[in-house]
Amino acid sequence: xxxxxxxxxxxxxxxxxxxxxxxxxxxxxxxxxxxxxxxxxxxxxxxxxxxxxxxxxxxxxxxxxxxxxxxxxxxxxxxxxxxxxxxxxxxxxxxxxxxxxxxxxxxxxxxxxxxxxxxxxxxxxxxxxxxxxxxxxxxxxxxxxxxxxxxxxxxxxxxxxxxxxxxxxxxxxxxxxxxxxxxxxxxxxxxxxxxxxxxxxxxxxxxxxxxxxxxxxxxxxxxxxxxxxxxxxxxxxxxxxxxxxxxxxxxxxxxxxxxxxxxxxxxxxxxxxxxxxxxxxxxxxxxxxxxxxxxxxxxxxxxxxxxxxxxxxxxxxxxxxxxxxxxxxxxxxxxxxxxxxxxxxxxxxxxxxxxxxxxxxxxxxxxxxxxxxxxxxxxxxxxxxxxxxxxxxxxxxxxxxxxxxxxxxxxxxxxxxxxxxxxxxxxxxxxxxxxxxxxxxxxxxxxxxxxxxxxxxxxxxxxxxxxxxxxxxxxxxxxxxxxxxxxxxxxxxxxxxxxxxx
Numbered sequence: 001x002x003x004x005x006x007x008x009x010x011x012x013x014x015x016x017x018x019x020x021x022x023x024x025x026x027x028x029x030x031x032x033x034x035x036x037x038x039x040x041x042x043x044x045x046x047x048x049x050x051x052x053x054x055x056x057x058x059x060x061x062x063x064x065x066x067x068x069x070x071x072x073x074x075x076x077x078x079x080x081x082x083x084x085x086x087x088x089x090x091x092x093x094x095x096x097x098x099x100x101x102x103x104x105x106x107x108x109x110x111x112x113x114x115x116x117x118x119x120x121x122x123x124x125x126x127x128x129x130x131x132x133x134x135x136x137x138x139x140x141x142x143x144x145x146x147x148x149x150x151x152x153x154x155x156x157x158x159x160x161x162x163x164x165x166x167x168x169x170x171x172x173x174x175x176x177x178x179x180x181x182x183x184x185x186x187x188x189x190x191x192x193x194x195x196x197x198x199x200x201x202x203x204x205x206x207x208x209x210x211x212x213x214x215x216x217x218x219x220x221x222x223x224x225x226x227x228x229x230x231x232x233x234x235x236x237x238x239x240x241x242x243x244x245x246x247x248x249x250x251x252x253x254x255x256x257x258x259x260x261x262x263x264x265x266x267x268x269x270x271x272x273x274x275x276x277x278x279x280x281x282x283x284x285x286x287x288x289x290x291x292x293x294x295x296x297x298x299x300x301x302x303x304x305x306x307x308x309x310x311x312x313x314x315x316x317x318x319x320x321x322x323x324x325x326x327x328x329x330x331x332x333x334x335x336x337x338x339x340x341x342x343x344x345x346x347x348x349x350x351x352x353x354x355x356x357x358x359x360x361x362x363x364x365x366x367x368x369x370x371x372x373x374x375x376x377x378x379x380x381x382x383x384x385x386x387x388x389x390x391x392x393x394x395x396x397x398x399x400x401x402x403x404x405x406x407x408x409x410x411x412x413x414x415x416x417x418x419x420x421x422x423x424x425x426x427x428x429x430x431x432x433x434x435x436x437x438x439x440x441x442x443x444x445x446x447x448x449x450x451x452x453x454x455x456x457x458x459x460x461x462x463x464x465x466x467x468x469x470x471x472x473x474x475x476x477x478x479x480x481x482x483x484x485x486x487x488x489x490x491x492x493x494x495x496x497x498x499x500x501x502x
Contacts, residue, residue: 368387
């Protein structure tokens with residue numbers, strides 16, 4: 001009887017639980033549009049007390065207006081109406097437009113209802129989805145597809161957050177902050193990008209965390225940037241998984257203090273479909289991690305597997321970009337630190353120079369780690385754990401981990417860039433032009449030196465081209481119009497371009 005009574009109690013309890021669940025679903029289901037959380041720009045992160053860039057505090061409460069954008073309306077029109085501190089909520093629908101944000105502290109937040117995303121669709125006719133030059137910008141929860149230039153591009157804006165976006169086939173770059181400071185790029189998914197899915201260009205103090213990048217030429221690229229943490233990302237089926245390198249001919253001449261940690265970097269064997277002649281087009285398929293002329297890079301606790309050329313490749317500029325020429329750029333990767341990493345099944349099908357090197361050693365398999373060219377002061381924790389080539393001068397590492405470094409962002413927002421009239425041309429060049437135009441090296445656009453030759457003593461000609469670009473070269477992509485810039489900025493940057501020297 002006691003056993004029977006216990007059985008009945010269990011049956012009754014389960015029945016009551018099931019009824020409670022049913023009641024909750026029927027009568028207590030929340031309305032998705034009313035439960036979307038406030039973006040963290042409205043409550044500045046307090047990294048100093050939490051040691052976590054994804055944690056927020058309630059010190060600063062939201063005091064702006066919430067502007068709702070529904071299907072059939074314009075995001076850009078809402079931006080024009082918004083004031084600093086406002087939140088723009090974009091509801092599910094299709095928005096075919098380019099959004100320019102030149103105000104500070106504007107947040108664009110998609111509202112995802114029952115799995116349906118708000119979608120910015122360039123229809124392969126528009127160049128860019130979102131361009132921002134303001135400070136304190138957040139862009140999150142958007143699906144961005146089929147643009148010709150960039151998904152989300154920052155132009156000298158500080159304190160940015162780009163989070164939880166789904167970006168597919170947006171041309172040259174997916175997420176591209178340029179010349180910004182203190183930013184977070186997290187929980188984004190990007191694919192089918194013909195250069196870099198996430199490209200941190202000439203920036204300082206940026207965390208790149210928890211992103212998924214696949215089917216691109218470069219997954220994550222830290223270029224001419226300093227103090228960057230690349231952590232807990234999934235990079236697979238790209239040509240190259242994660243890159244930290246120096247591009248010659250850009251205004252910022254260094255890249256250093258980069259931590260590449262706790263990432264899954266697997267099967268990056270995709271054919272390279274980058275623009276012919278560009279630096280990224282030289283990345284060989286099968287590249288897990290590439291360090292080129294970058295200093296003070298720490299590679300730690302990554303799972304690096306099934307990259308056919310090599311797991312980690314470390315090269316100087318003469319080896320990795322032999323046609324580049326910038327006497328103001330120090331060409332060697334110095335003080336690279338390789339700590340504990342799990343590496344398996346790398347180098348199974350090496351190509352190009354690595355294949356030739358291995359054959360010279362009577363081997364057909366590429367290494368886990370390869371270093372070629374110059375560089376001083378580099379170290380490795382345990383060389384015997386890996387198949388290596390060129391690491392004879394690597395000393396034992398003096399550190400075991402970087403667990404004390406939880407973020408390379410600041411614990412408070414940094415000040416917006418202060419720009420005088422005299423500095424306007426330089427800032428515009430750094431923030432808008434230099435990501436595609438190096439001085440004498442091909443990037444995405446023609447070298448600045450060629451622009452100088454075409455428009456000598458004719459700054460107005462550059463302004464006219466900025467307003468209405470014409471694609472005159474089949475081997476270069478079309479330049480997006482920059483006519484949203486002020487007249488003062490256009491003439492200032494044109495004059496600055498013509499005054500530039502190596």
